[in-house]
Amino acid sequence: MNASRLTSLDTPHPPMPVGLLAAATAARASMVERLVADGVLTDPRLREALLRVRREVLLPHAYVRVSGPGADPVGWRLLDGSHPGDRAEWLDLVHSGESVLLQRDGEALTGLGRGPVTGGHMTSMSTYTPATVEVLQQLRLQPGQRFLDLGTGPGITLALAAAVIGPGGATGVERDPHMREFARHHLDRLGLGAEVVEGDALDGHPTGAPYDRIHSGIGVPCLPRAWAEQLAPGGTLLTTLTTRTPSWPGQLSVTRTPQGGLRTLLRGRPRGYRPLLGFRWLTAVDHRDRITADPGRPRPTRLPPPADDAHGFWVAAAYLAPGLVRDFQAETMTVVAPEEDSWAVAGPGDGTVRVHGPRDVWAELEGLHDRWHQAGRPDTYRVELPDGDGPQHVTSGTGPKALTWTLPPCPTLPRQPSSPAGRGSLDSLQEGT
Structure with missing residues (x-):
């Protein structure tokens, strides 16, 4: 294995080289152009947020699978975005729109060794970008709203929401301590005013309630009561309803009326978020x-x-x-x-x-x-x-x-262990099982 190690979260991050900053800006603009051309991105506020949020800061490394289907153990290669030998491939991957794999088996995210690694299962990753855009557009984000992101992972969705609604309005809940500190550190570098708190996603975050928009990056078998209770009048919540099959997910939207009632809509979708670990x-x-x-x-x-x-x-x-x-x-x-x-x-x-x-x-x-x-x-x-x-x-x-x-009762859902934690993946229809 290459002895190069990723920067510790406790170490001040060196400024990004001018050439790399320009390349990242160009890659981000190209990603946004593709989303617009494909008809995925239509919201002008979200478009500006996508151009503003520096994905390369939130996703400073990435695992790439190098073994074929069915291999056991699986072979991976860790790309370090700060290493000149990895930068081009890493930058392309971060802006490709695909999920970026970040954490194996709930591991600590400091001092990771660049290069080949063997075995383990991915427990945190970013979301497929078109799906993130679709969800945020469905939520119709507006400046000044209060936004709650459940199972925030590396913070891509949280950062984009914060860029739209403004500082102090966006909160993410993350239980895995390594991923929580990872997200906090890199979100702070962006200066968007987003907060990441410790907690179990199933409990929401009652301290900051009520919320105008609630987004769950994890699939659940039914709607946790805490989520509905934390939704403000006029507010909207989106989550994936998960079953034992990843093939046919459902997306549940919940809206609280100005009078306090709840309106629900379940529709099938081509992809949905992974369930909590243990499911x-x-x-x-x-x-x-x-x-x-x-x-x-x-x-x-x-x-x-x-x-x-x-x-x-x-x-x-x-x-x-x-x-x-x-x-x-x-x-x-x-x-x-x-x-x-x-x-x-x-x-x-x-x-x-x-x-x-x-x-x-x-x-x-x-x-x-x-x-x-x-x-x-x-x-x-x-x-x-x-x-x-x-x-x-x-x-x-x-x-x-x-x-x-x-629906299956929510209390039967395995609670998130303190480590590891899986976050942020959407499984597409075409990806199979």
Whole structure:
């Protein structure tokens, strides 16, 4: 391993070389131009914030995976943005829009060795930039608002919010001590007036409540009561509702009316935030070789593979056909029930499907698709929030044909350990499981 070490947070950071500062500014402008050209970025205030917030300060290093799929242990290479040999690659990665991997297994973030490392799991990373932009635009940030960021990680979302709303209005909650100090140190360098406090994201931050905007960078199985209680009249909250499958996430928005009531809207999305550590996802990866060798017995189907963007159907499938996960890397639609050793492989439009195992995965999707169609093909759902700690129910509407289900109770969610902590990742539809 290269003996070079990253700068300690206790050591004054040297000024950035003039040439690197110019290169970073140009890379940031190019990133913003791409977001505008792709139709992702439309808010002029957020555009100015993206140009202003120096990502290279908040993301001073990055892990790059160097081993192929299925490798165990995984091989990584740590890029040090202060090292001349890493700067070009690091600068491109930081402004690529992709997630930037920052922390393995809750490690301390000072004195990291530049170069190759082996093993470990990523426990903190930045968010895919287009998703960050989408969320912040949905929140309609305005100067003077109070903003709470839950599970703030390295602070990209928090910094952008602070740049829009102004000093003193943006607070992030981070439990992992290493990531918390890392974010504080680099946010202070930017001088945006953003604060990072210690705490468990599930508890929000009652000291600074109420908030006009609340953003959760972690997925939760239901809405924590504390979050709703800390939302100001007229305020909006956004979070991911997570299930055991990463394939079909839902985004929950909650608005508190001026009269104090709560309005909710659940919609399926192509990507969502990872859940808190300890929440175990299903995966199709371990079945790939077996499915390739034996896709299953063919049978006719009345259901062509539903479109990827039929998010209203897929988010319902996450709840009403539980235990399924999709392999988005497969050539044709492949849905697996890993705990029942069952799967379905849809044909390429030939009216057949292959099924394997004791659970007829495709028959469940056929039946659910019929119910979804009878319910009016809903794109959105309402979450009914009780006054106390009772169950939270989801419904597509009224009447006997409405799709309904009950969310898992929040108290069953594993609480964040003091270390490690996973933050800030969004898993896209295309990234699979």
